[in-house]
Amino acid sequence: MQDFATAFGLAFGMIAAGDPALAEIVLLSLRVTLSAVAIACALGLPLGAGLGVLRFPGRGASILLLNASMGLPPVVIGLLIYLLLSGAGPLGVLGLLYTPTAMIIAQTVLVLPIVAALTRQTVEDLQGEYDEQLRSLGLGAWATVKTLLWDARYSLLTVALAGFGRAIAEVGAVLIVGGNINHVTRVMTTAIALETSKGDLALALALGLILITLAVAVNGVVMAMRQATARITYA
Amino acid sequence: MLERALAFEVAAAARPALPILPLEAKKLVFEAAGRRLIDGLDLLLRPGLLTVVMGPNGAGKSLLLRLLHGLLRPHAGSVLWAGRPADRAIGRRQAMVFQRPVLLRRSALGNLRHALAARGLAYSERTVRTRKMLEIAGLAPLARMPARRLSGGEQQRLALARALALEPEVLFLDEPAANLDPASTLAIEGLIQRAHDDGVKIVLVTHDFGQARRLADEIIFLHKGRVEEQAAAARFLTDPASAKAEAFLAGRIVL
Numbered sequence: 001m002q003d004f005a006t007a008f009g010l011a012f013g014m015i016a017a018g019d020p021a022l023a024e025i026v027l028l029s030l031r032v033t034l035s036a037v038a039i040a041c042a043l044g045l046p047l048g049a050g051l052g053v054l055r056f057p058g059r060g061a062s063i064l065l066l067n068a069s070m071g072l073p074p075v076v077i078g079l080l081i082y083l084l085l086s087g088a089g090p091l092g093v094l095g096l097l098y099t100p101t102a103m104i105i106a107q108t109v110l111v112l113p114i115v116a117a118l119t120r121q122t123v124e125d126l127q128g129e130y131d132e133q134l135r136s137l138g139l140g141a142w143a144t145v146k147t148l149l150w151d152a153r154y155s156l157l158t159v160a161l162a163g164f165g166r167a168i169a170e171v172g173a174v175l176i177v178g179g180n181i182n183h184v185t186r187v188m189t190t191a192i193a194l195e196t197s198k199g200d201l202a203l204a205l206a207l208g209l210i211l212i213t214l215a216v217a218v219n220g221v222v223m224a225m226r227q228a229t230a231r232i233t234y235a
Numbered sequence: 236m237l238e239r240a241l242a243f244e245v246a247a248a249a250r251p252a253l254p255i256l257p258l259e260a261k262k263l264v265f266e267a268a269g270r271r272l273i274d275g276l277d278l279l280l281r282p283g284l285l286t287v288v289m290g291p292n293g294a295g296k297s298l299l300l301r302l303l304h305g306l307l308r309p310h311a312g313s314v315l316w317a318g319r320p321a322d323r324a325i326g327r328r329q330a331m332v333f334q335r336p337v338l339l340r341r342s343a344l345g346n347l348r349h350a351l352a353a354r355g356l357a358y359s360e361r362t363v364r365t366r367k368m369l370e371i372a373g374l375a376p377l378a379r380m381p382a383r384r385l386s387g388g389e390q391q392r393l394a395l396a397r398a399l400a401l402e403p404e405v406l407f408l409d410e411p412a413a414n415l416d417p418a419s420t421l422a423i424e425g426l427i428q429r430a431h432d433d434g435v436k437i438v439l440v441t442h443d444f445g446q447a448r449r450l451a452d453e454i455i456f457l458h459k460g461r462v463e464e465q466a467a468a469a470r471f472l473t474d475p476a477s478a479k480a481e482a483f484l485a486g487r488i489v490l
Contacts, residue, residue, distance in 0.1 A: 132306055132331075132333060132337065136331045137353040137401075138326050147349065150342070151339050161268055
């Protein structure tokens, strides 16, 4: 086991040198998570907005279910996707288990409720303000959804970033469906878990530093955007 | 085939739409929390007259406007447009401006474009109308400004310009100049007068007697959810028929 200071030194060295093994892991992490967030937004924004705008029987129960599924443990999602994709599962023929695609699916399932539930809340709040004006204009449901999504665009960017933060930091789901295979499905979080248990603290620390930097950067962007928003549109 | 379809569309566009006025409210009732806020109200609004609705707070002025415009459903009674209940097509021939302008989080221009797009206008027509309307409202230099960064007076003028850009036949205005300074109020009144001169039926709620005197052809005095008096403006303001209206004009509390 390396001592702490040496590990830090090695970690910074790897980052500074752009270590290819490190870069590969970071890039795969970003590819998987960004894909998952993009898909979750493509589905979750209209879904959440529709749920916020439309009135139908069972709406309250749907919202409750959606809000509750924001807190689904990643390992449970991993397990469910594993069961779906494993050789004996209903989607086993696709042969997706232990591929980045499987990881994207798992993270999409993880992020979708977050995006949809937060979008629902945001859009519903805005609708409360716009309702009479939009009805006076004679807008239909779909046009109302489009208007509200566009006008809530800055708030919704922070929703997407919240989804990104959740997915990039999660380890349980990608570990189960990806398997942490070197050069294939190894991402930052699974690599940190593995290297730490192996005692290779340098790589684990380097990845940890990058992960933290990403988290801080994402939060910084969120904050800057909120301020810009207040300045530009909500004043 | 296509030519025939086009010819049909042209004919449909050229065909004059059925008139939507007079606008009639029959035995209108609206309740909230067990209270009758509009209480069997009857009303007839004719074309050509600039109608001002007055009355004490809680008389049901804003409610009446919303019921007529179709934003609220009455619990009983009916609203008839030239004898017909409102439908989508009739809805598209009206517009409303609210006391607190609801402006979208877009530029002044974007707000007008959105409203016109909502009414299904082609892009080229939208551009022409938005430019013309911003010019008339004196907002052309502010076209690219975020609407919610405009001053209170400019915001209300924008909301009015947005409604007028729709070229409505009937325009409902709920205290459009409340809380505005005299110059802004005058600008708003200028736009209203201009629309009236262009043949738009104006139904305006106000608390401002000066405004009523400057704009109104007829005044409807509401009290406790009913029409207490409907009269020519000059007559109402100098010699109201009902005791309640007289007390209201004198600034005494009417309960």
